Amino acid sequence: MSIISKEDVKHVAKLAELDFSDGEVEKITPQLDKILGHVANISKVDTTSISPTSHTLEIKNVFREDTVRQSLSKEDALLNAPEEIDGGFKVPKID
Amino acid sequence: MTENLNFFPAHKLNKMLKSKEVSSADIAGSLNSVIQKVQGKLNAYIRLEKEKMLEQAKQVDSYISRGGEVKDFTGIPIAIKDNICTKGITTTCASKILENFTPIYDATVVKKLKAQHFVLTGKANMDEFAMGSSNENSYFGSVKNPWDTTRVPGGSSGGPAVSVASGTAICSLGSDTGGSIRQPASLCGIVGLKPTYGLVSRYGLVAFASSLDQIGPLTRDVEDSATLLNAICGWDENDSTSINQAHPDYTRFLTDDMKNMKIGVPRELMVKEMDSEIKDSVDQALKLARDRGAEIEETSLPSLGYALSVYYIIAPAEASSNLSRFDGVRYGYRNRTAETLRKMYKKSRAEGFGPEVKRRIMIGTYCLSAGYYDAYYEKAQRVRTLIIEDFRKAFEKYDVLISPTSPTTAFKIGEKIEDPLTMYLSDICTIPVNLAGLPAISIPSGLSKDNLPMGLQIIGNILREDNIFRAAYSLEKAIGFDKYPMHL
Numbered sequence: 001m002s003i004i005s006k007e008d009v010k011h012v013a014k015l016a017e018l019d020f021s022d023g024e025v026e027k028i029t030p031q032l033d034k035i036l037g038h039v040a041n042i043s044k045v046d047t048t049s050i051s052p053t054s055h056t057l058e059i060k061n062v063f064r065e066d067t068v069r070q071s072l073s074k075e076d077a078l079l080n081a082p083e084e085i086d087g088g089f090k091v092p093k094i095d
Numbered sequence: 096m097t098e099n100l101n102f103f104p105a106h107k108l109n110k111m112l113k114s115k116e117v118s119s120a121d122i123a124g125s126l127n128s129v130i131q132k133v134q135g136k137l138n139a140y141i142r143l144e145k146e147k148m149l150e151q152a153k154q155v156d157s158y159i160s161r162g163g164e165v166k167d168f169t170g171i172p173i174a175i176k177d178n179i180c181t182k183g184i185t186t187t188c189a190s191k192i193l194e195n196f197t198p199i200y201d202a203t204v205v206k207k208l209k210a211q212h213f214v215l216t217g218k219a220n221m222d223e224f225a226m227g228s229s230n231e232n233s234y235f236g237s238v239k240n241p242w243d244t245t246r247v248p249g250g251s252s253g254g255p256a257v258s259v260a261s262g263t264a265i266c267s268l269g270s271d272t273g274g275s276i277r278q279p280a281s282l283c284g285i286v287g288l289k290p291t292y293g294l295v296s297r298y299g300l301v302a303f304a305s306s307l308d309q310i311g312p313l314t315r316d317v318e319d320s321a322t323l324l325n326a327i328c329g330w331d332e333n334d335s336t337s338i339n340q341a342h343p344d345y346t347r348f349l350t351d352d353m354k355n356m357k358i359g360v361p362r363e364l365m366v367k368e369m370d371s372e373i374k375d376s377v378d379q380a381l382k383l384a385r386d387r388g389a390e391i392e393e394t395s396l397p398s399l400g401y402a403l404s405v406y407y408i409i410a411p412a413e414a415s416s417n418l419s420r421f422d423g424v425r426y427g428y429r430n431r432t433a434e435t436l437r438k439m440y441k442k443s444r445a446e447g448f449g450p451e452v453k454r455r456i457m458i459g460t461y462c463l464s465a466g467y468y469d470a471y472y473e474k475a476q477r478v479r480t481l482i483i484e485d486f487r488k489a490f491e492k493y494d495v496l497i498s499p500t501s502p503t504t505a506f507k508i509g510e511k512i513e514d515p516l517t518m519y520l521s522d523i524c525t526i527p528v529n530l531a532g533l534p535a536i537s538i539p540s541g542l543s544k545d546n547l548p549m550g551l552q553i554i555g556n557i558l559r560e561d562n563i564f565r566a567a568y569s570l571e572k573a574i575g576f577d578k579y580p581m582h583l
Contacts, residue, residue, distance in 0.1 A: 004461070016415060016460040017422065017437070018453060019445035032457055034516055039404040042478050043470065052476030053483060055306050055336070056532030056557075057293050062335035076199040080426035089424050095435030 003036045004029065100125040101262035102579055104315040105171045106322060108265065112165050119159070119170030122265070123152035123214055126172050130216070130263045136244055139257035141177045141187055141235045143217040148172065151214045158212060166211040167322050173208065174264035176255045177218040178225055179310065180299040181205055184215075188301050189223045189233035192421050192428045192447030202299020203334070204268060204310050204327040211326060216264045219254030223449045224418065225270055225303040227251045228278060228521040231512050232451045239508070240283060241580040242547055246505040249279030249521075255313045256283040260580060266314040266323055270300055272307045273406055274500075274525025277537040280313055281500035281550025284539045284578065286567075287313045288320045291558050292532035293338040295324075296331035304413035305336070307406075307529040317538060317568045321345035324560065338558070348564040351572055354388035356565065357493045363399035364498035364524050364552075373499045376540040376549045381497065383573040384566070394493070396485035401478050402527040407519060408462050408475035409530070415459030421447065454515060479530050486531045490556040495566050498524050500537040500550035524552060534560050536567050539576040 009029050013020050020028065074087055083090040100108065100122050111117045127149060134140055144151070155163075155170040163169070175181060178188045180198035182205075187193045201209065222232040230238040230253025238253035240246040241261040248257045252269030256279035259267050269276040271289035280287025288311045295310045302308060312323035325346065330339040360381065365374065381391050423429035423443030430442035448456070462471035489496060501521060511518040528535045533554055540551040551570065555563040 008461070009457070012457055012461045012464065015464060016456050017419070017440040017444055018448075018456065019441040028454065028457065031454060031515055032461070035407060035454075035458055035519075036461065038516055039407050039471070039475075042401050042404045042408070042474050045398070045401055045474075045478050045481065047474065047477035047481070050477045050480050052473055053480045054476060056483065056530075057336060057338065059293075059336070059338075064332060072199070077425075079199055080196055082423060082427075082429035091424055092434055092436050092439050095437050 002033045003040065004033045101129050101265070102315070103265070104319045105168060105265050106318050108171060109165065109167055112159070112170050119152040119155040119214060120149065122170065123149050123172055126216060126263055129261070133241070133261050133263060137239045137241055137257050137261055138236050139220055139238055139254045139261065139263060140174070140217040141189060141220045141254070142185055144215050148214055148216055155212045155214060163212070168208055168211045168213045168326055170212065170214060171265050172214040172216045174216045174219040174255055174258040174267035175205065176221050176252055176267070176269045178221060178270060178301040179205060179268060180301070181215070181218065184218065186218065186301070187235070189221045189235055190447065190449065190452070191234045192444070194234070194428065196426055200299065203296035203331045205299065207327055216258065219258050219267055221254050222251035222451070224301070224414070224452050225251040225272055225275055226414070226451050226455055228274070228518055229511065230254065230279070231508065232449055234449060237508060240505045242284065243505065246507055246547070247282070249282035249501070249505065251275040252279050252313065256280055256285060256287065259285050259313050259315060262579065266312060266319055268310055268327070269313050270308055270310050271529065272304050273410060273529050274522040276311045276313060277525050277535060277550070277552060278501050278522060280537045282505040282548060284548030284576070285313060285315060286317055286320050286536065286538050287311065288324060288536045289528065289534060290324060290328060290560065291338070291534040293336055294328045294342065294558070296329070296334040296337050298331055298333035302417040304410040305417060306413060307410060317564060317571045318346065318349055320536065321349060321564050343561065345560055345564055348561045349568040350565060351569050353384055353566060353569045356389040356495065356562070358384060358389050358391045358566070359394040359489055359493035359496045360391065361394055361396045361399060361489070361496055361498060363396055366502050366523055368520065369499055369502040370504060370543070372543045373502065373504070373549050377497065377499050377551060380540050380551050380570055380574060383570060387569055387573065394489060396489055398478065398481040398485045399527050402482055402530055403519065403523055405475045405478045405482065405530060406526045407458065408471050409479065411455040411459030412462050412472050413459070415456045415463065418452070418456055451515070482527055483531045486533060494562045496554040498552045498554070500524060500552040504543045504545065504547035504549055528554055533557060534563055536563050538567050538571050540574060541576060542578065
């Protein structure tokens with residue numbers, strides 16, 4: 001009884017902005033199914049009145065003073081740009 | 096005289112540098128000749144500094160002769176895992192998607208080592224984006240175990256572990272999210288430490304799972320581990336998850352005194368898949384601890400049985416978010432044929448990421464998606480709370496917990512790569528530690544019949560590296576492991 005179908009995989013791929021060929025979907029679906037099938041065992045654990053932990057340290061809202069500082073130069077920011085134009089990152093048209 | 100300098104620990108070389116018995120150039124030269132011999136066989140490095148390393152060493156010697164202070168890592172050649180940013184030097188995360196990426200800043204840990212005038216040997220190979228337990232997931236080819244080159248070195252910090260084990264770095268920095276420092280240290284016969292979460296700044300560490308990642312030292316011995324931890328730890332204003340507290344000089348705890356230490360052995364970590372020789376080596380280490388005045392007791396942390404599942408939901412979920420920045424826009428690989436933006440994202444990512452990375456992004460995205468978030472991600476976070484609570488209760492009774500680091504010695508290349516779940520089980524003893532943000536060390540506990548290293552894991556409470564170093568230093572002396580793979 002599988003947890004994840006090929007259709008599910010295609011849907012998740014869309015959410016993850018990943019392209020998969022039909023052959024790749026064939027290959028990855030049983031792998032993901034096996035992993036998800038295993039990790040689903042946590043459903044057996046009684047977690048009533050247990051709150052979720054997102055972080056192990058007791059710290060929150062770590063801010064600095066809202067003062068202006070030296071920031072990144074444009075040259076540095078564009079150093080690894082695949083394509084640039086007029087001091088910005090050039091990309092294909094939006095679909 | 097210069098022979099075998101490459102197998103000396105940093106603390107010994109430091110004394111020799113201070114007394115002018117050796118120069119930094121001598122050390123670098125000794126490493127360089129070994130690097131030439133073994134890099135082709137072991138592939139521990141994605142990028143070698145080569146002449147630049149020798150140049151740097153000469154510059155440090157000149158600095159020392161002008162009266163420069165010789166700090167703990169002055170003139171010491173160190174390898175840095177390739178997911179830690181080094182300004183002006185490519186940092187690839189062993190991925191095609193960052194093949195030519197050049198950071199515009201140094202990670203905080205690199206800045207700290209530069210302030211001590213360390214020498215960079217190169218950027219160490221790893222599993223892509225730190226996802227793996229065998230270093231078979233690198234775009235730049237697998238790393239081999241120097242003890243047996245048909246076997247894996249462990250992962251994801253395979254390169255850092257092998258660089259130290261093979262004498263091509265005096266020590267190295269790796270990262271650990273589910274065991275990625277400790278497990279390769281165990282499989283390669285060296286010392287690997289994952290510090291308390293937040294003790295070492297993550298600024299400049301390319302994020303995999305932000306609530307689990309930590310940078311840590313891989314070294315020849317426990318003394319170097321404590322010394323390197325001293326050098327890299329501390330609050331950093333650039334890492335909002337770093338701990339803002341003064342830390343001790345960790346070398347103070349190298350006392351070789353285990354009297355009255357209370358040691359717990361969680362039965363959930365003495366896993367049934369464990370090699371019998373590994374079980375024997377753990378039992379032997381516990382006996383040595385008992386001989387030295389420690390009290391040993393078996394204990395149970397029941398929720399640890401679910402740690403693997405919790406990790407393989409939370410880590411991929413966090414990764415799916417962290418890796419969404421790799422879209423071909425501002426840096427990294429970009430597909431050039433896509434005519435529209437979103438096609439460019441999809442194709443760049445599909446072509447740039449390796450299969451394990453894609454698998455984990457898919458798992459993570461699924462677990463966070465509408466309809467599945469509660470049953471997977473949020474549920475996993477609740478079970479994480481139980482795991483943290485089990486550890487908290489255990490540390491009310493015990494100073495440290497002991498287990499094997501890895502249930503097996505180094506497995507053969509190709510043995511587990513086809514079945515992701517089998518691969519994930521390699522980390523069954525190390526994963527719970529990251530979920531609770533605890534510190535843990537792996538020290539060599541012996542060699543198997545097949546001449547493969549085995550490792551012992553010592554876990555401490557939050558910010559209790561003192562207990563870890565105390566136990567580790569004492570056991571290291573008692574076990575007396577002093578072997579290197581010299582047959583390369």
